[in-house]
Amino acid sequence: MTNNFKIFIKKLFLFGLPIWILAISYFIFDPFHVLYNYEDYGSNFLKTYNRNRISTQTFLNNNPKFNFKSFIFGSSRSSAFLTEDFGKNINDANPYHFDSFNDNISGIAEKLAFIEKNGNQIKNAIVLIDNDTFSEKFDKSESIVHLKDYRWDDSTNFFQYHLIFFKSFFKKQYFVSFFDLKIFKTFRPYMDEFFKFKYFYTTPNNNFLFPENIAKINADSLNYYKSDEFPKRTNSPIMLEASIKKYHIENLKKIAEIFKRNKTDYKIIIAPLYDQRDYNALDLEILNIYFGKNRVYNYSGKNKYTNYLGNYYEGSHFKPSVGKQILEEIYQ
Numbered sequence: 666m667t668n669n670f671k672i673f674i675k676k677l678f679l680f681g682l683p684i685w686i687l688a689i690s691y692f693i694f695d696p697f698h699v700l701y702n703y704e705d706y707g708s709n710f711l712k713t714y715n716r717n718r719i720s721t722q723t724f725l726n727n728n729p730k731f732n733f734k735s736f737i738f739g740s741s742r743s744s745a746f747l748t749e750d751f752g753k754n755i756n757d758a759n760p761y762h763f764d765s766f767n768d769n770i771s772g773i774a775e776k777l778a779f780i781e782k783n784g785n786q787i788k789n790a791i792v793l794i795d796n797d798t799f800s801e802k803f804d805k806s807e808s809i810v811h812l813k814d815y816r817w818d819d820s821t822n823f824f825q826y827h828l829i830f831f832k833s834f835f836k837k838q839y840f841v842s843f844f845d846l847k848i849f850k851t852f853r854p855y856m857d858e859f860f861k862f863k864y865f866y867t868t869p870n871n872n873f874l875f876p877e878n879i880a881k882i883n884a885d886s887l888n889y890y891k892s893d894e895f896p897k898r899t900n901s902p903i904m905l906e907a908s909i910k911k912y913h914i915e916n917l918k919k920i921a922e923i924f925k926r927n928k929t930d931y932k933i934i935i936a937p938l939y940d941q942r943d944y945n946a947l948d949l950e951i952l953n954i955y956f957g958k959n960r961v962y963n964y965s966g967k968n969k970y971t972n973y974l975g976n977y978y979e980g981s982h983f984k985p986s987v988g989k990q991i992l993e994e995i996y997q
């Protein structure tokens with residue numbers, strides 16, 4: 666080996682050292698909490714943690730002990746239905762909240778199949794329907810927040826799944842924000858693209874809570890409800906467009922068959938969204954056909970829940986006080 670080549674190798678190593686250190690740090694710190702198993706996820710970050718991962722791993726961690734048989738499905742809006750409120754209505758001390766950010770009908774169907782494969786009987790179920798349920802907006806993206814778990818999603822595998830997270834560590838200098846926050850424990854405005862202290866996840870039931878919002882409301886509710894978090898609503902909101910397509914029918918059938926096979930006592934709840942738009946009449950009829958009119962509960966449009974601004978954390982999520990009242994209504 667010539668001296669020139671040795672010098673070249675040394676320089677190459679020196680120049681590449683920072684990259685190697687960053688790559689190694691990813692495996693040491695596991696910034697997205699996807700490499701290792703965590704018993705308790707606690708307080709996490711909206712923009713960097715994957716709710717599919719948390720829901721799946723928490724289920725696998727605790728199912729051997731609790732053998733969950735009652736479940737809540739849907740997007741983050743299903744957070745309004747706390748497992749303790751659900752449990753009181755169905756006489757089950759330990760229901761499980763198996764939701765994810767912007768979850769859609771295929772994600773819900775795959776989760777149900779995954780639960781069956783794990784040997785659980787699905788005795789009770791709530792499925793929350795909203796404007797994400799029949800959307801594929803995030804299915805083809807590499808959004809680390811929305812990526813489906815490879816353990817139940819056939820569209821990805823172990824390697825592809827972890828490669829997306831690994832690459833994201835280097836995108837837009839995410840690692841700068843990560844280490845700044847880790848070392849100095851101070852949230853800075855520039856970090857808002859990557860981090861946002863907001864949510865809390867419970868163990869073992871995997872409820873999804875909003876402690877930061879609650880603290881702000883308690884501190885100054887008047888200004889809180891005047892903030893930009895609450896867009897102005899129209900007096901005559903337009904009905905939502907039809908969103909159920911032909912290719913969604915397969916998943917509707919799959920869910921209905923799983924419920925039938927398990928003799929599940931299920932409730933399909935159409936969310937009371939802040940925008941007060943009525944759920945599409947054609948979509949509603951399709952849900953009635955596959956799940957039965959007596960099991961579909963429509964809380965969309967203008968009603969006692971959507972009229973009151975105080976029932977919302979912001980223009981997307983309604984509060985557990987609403988979820989509790991809805992549960993009492995539909996189970997009575």
